Amino acid sequence: MTxxxxxxxxxxxxxxxxxxxxxxRRRLLVAQDAACAVPLLDHPAPALLLxxxxxxxxxxxxxxxxxxxALYLRxxxxxxxxxxxxxxxxxxxxxxxWHVYRLARHAGLLGDEIELIKSGARRRLYCVHxxxxxxxxxEGEANCSGCGVRLLVxxxxxxxxxxxxxxxxxxxxxxxxxxx
Amino acid sequence: xSALMEVRVCAVRQLTPVVREFTFEAAEGQxxxxxxGSHVQVLMPLGERTLRNAYSLLGDPxxxxxxxxxxxxxxxxxxxxxxxxxxxxxxxxxxxxxPHNLFPLHSQASHHVLVAGGIGITxxxxxxxxxxxxxxxxxxxxxFRGRLTDAYVDELAERLGDRLHAYDSSAGQRLDLAAxxxxxxxxxxxxxxxxxxxxxGLREQARALGxxxxxxxxxxxxxxxxxxxxxxxxxxxxxxxxxxxxxxLLEALEAAGVEVPNLCRGGVCGQCATRYLAGAVEHRDHYxxxxxxxxxxxxxVSRGGCASALLLDL
Ligand code: FES
Numbered sequence: 001m002t003x004x005x006x007x008x009x010x011x012x013x014x015x016x017x018x019x020x021x022x023x024x025r026r027r028l029l030v031a032q033d034a035a036c037a038v039p040l041l042d043h044p045a046p047a048l049l050l051x052x053x054x055x056x057x058x059x060x061x062x063x064x065x066x067x068x069x070a071l072y073l074r075x076x077x078x079x080x081x082x083x084x085x086x087x088x089x090x091x092x093x094x095x096x097x098w099h100v101y102r103l104a105r106h107a108g109l110l111g112d113e114i115e116l117i118k119s120g121a122r123r124r125l126y127c128v129h130x131x132x133x134x135x136x137x138x139e140g141e142a143n144c145s146g147c148g149v150r151l152l153v154x155x156x157x158x159x160x161x162x163x164x165x166x167x168x169x170x171x172x173x174x175x176x177x178x179x180x
Numbered sequence: 181x182s183a184l185m186e187v188r189v190c191a192v193r194q195l196t197p198v199v200r201e202f203t204f205e206a207a208e209g210q211x212x213x214x215x216x217g218s219h220v221q222v223l224m225p226l227g228e229r230t231l232r233n234a235y236s237l238l239g240d241p242x243x244x245x246x247x248x249x250x251x252x253x254x255x256x257x258x259x260x261x262x263x264x265x266x267x268x269x270x271x272x273x274x275x276x277x278x279p280h281n282l283f284p285l286h287s288q289a290s291h292h293v294l295v296a297g298g299i300g301i302t303x304x305x306x307x308x309x310x311x312x313x314x315x316x317x318x319x320x321x322x323x324f325r326g327r328l329t330d331a332y333v334d335e336l337a338e339r340l341g342d343r344l345h346a347y348d349s350s351a352g353q354r355l356d357l358a359a360x361x362x363x364x365x366x367x368x369x370x371x372x373x374x375x376x377x378x379x380x381g382l383r384e385q386a387r388a389l390g391x392x393x394x395x396x397x398x399x400x401x402x403x404x405x406x407x408x409x410x411x412x413x414x415x416x417x418x419x420x421x422x423x424x425x426x427x428x429l430l431e432a433l434e435a436a437g438v439e440v441p442n443l444c445r446g447g448v449c450g451q452c453a454t455r456y457l458a459g460a461v462e463h464r465d466h467y468x469x470x471x472x473x474x475x476x477x478x479x480x481v482s483r484g485g486c487a488s489a490l491l492l493d494l
Pocket of ligand 1: 441442443444445446447448449450451452453465467478479480481
């Protein structure tokens, strides 16, 4: 009897730095910047690279998309027709890789069939008070773009939301300064 | 072990020369409901000892007024299957454990591939009832020896049409694992029940073709094999127990009034893990890894050596 991997919903995610040697029959590589896909190439199975731009001088099939939405749509179609034995490798910033991750899980891939490599510093922040998402960098505090409250960026990462949790930094000031 | 219940045998059918089917109803009150893939332990009084074997429930989970099991006569067994085949008749009463499920259907799968070897068809009889009721997508691959272990094959052919893929080894038909694993859509989960050889082959092929373990579910035949007699000593109570050749350590402990939690009684579920402090162990389980085996054993299948007593942390 096997236990299927349960997703830890809140934890600081860990990322790979290169493709694992896990066997696969077909590999889908998805990159924000094709140049960052180099660490994914070292694997014998045939691969297709989808990217938003950048150059990768490698002898693999490549497709480039003008927008994330177009890339997501293409990936969705590919996954609908995919067979078990397909592995997905995603390289990009956290916002991007978790978006692709959720899309792929929805299409039927297991967490064990997806490998994430992080590049860039962009992160998604979720305000637990007003449920607004915003992009941040590596800073530990931020003003919520929704309710204006000063947020502390917790280390807790929600895979479901693809975001870090932001909680009110100073409980004595639960509202934003310049809130009308 | 949790509460036992008493049932009455209300039907017996010989399905093949080696497979016999038993239908039970509650001796009083109602039988508990069960989910597909569940098993019960059947208690068999053999002389002054009681054997317990686990059998899959093969009826429709939507109807729990009766339980059905199918038992293959095992030549090398310790007498459990022989007892059921030769001594149990309609009207007899038997004791069963409550149903437990160690082999459930995976709710997120969009396609289910079932692979049965011989008597390993039993859990899938319940699966199929549930999958058909749900209108779920599935296929069954059933390998057997014609007129020997082909229980239910005619019934299945009628119910499933081309969703049944039958492989009769007496007609030289072979189950091609690689072909079966190729071309399955992304949401597929695979379930296998049958002899260890089949399960090992399937897991190895699946891994090589990029199937992660989370998509492959299996149930081994759960029955302890006899071994040599040995002695155990319980460190906490000081009790000494002789384990005869045809009893498992778990059964010998139970006979001596020592309760150890257990479910599968076949070395796969991990429930019965027990620490030992000294002595040689012949590990026969499919659960513990090498490191864990240094101080733990599964008494439902594993045995001590005959040279010195095994000291258990009980
Ligand atoms: S009872 Fe399941 S491993 Fe022993």
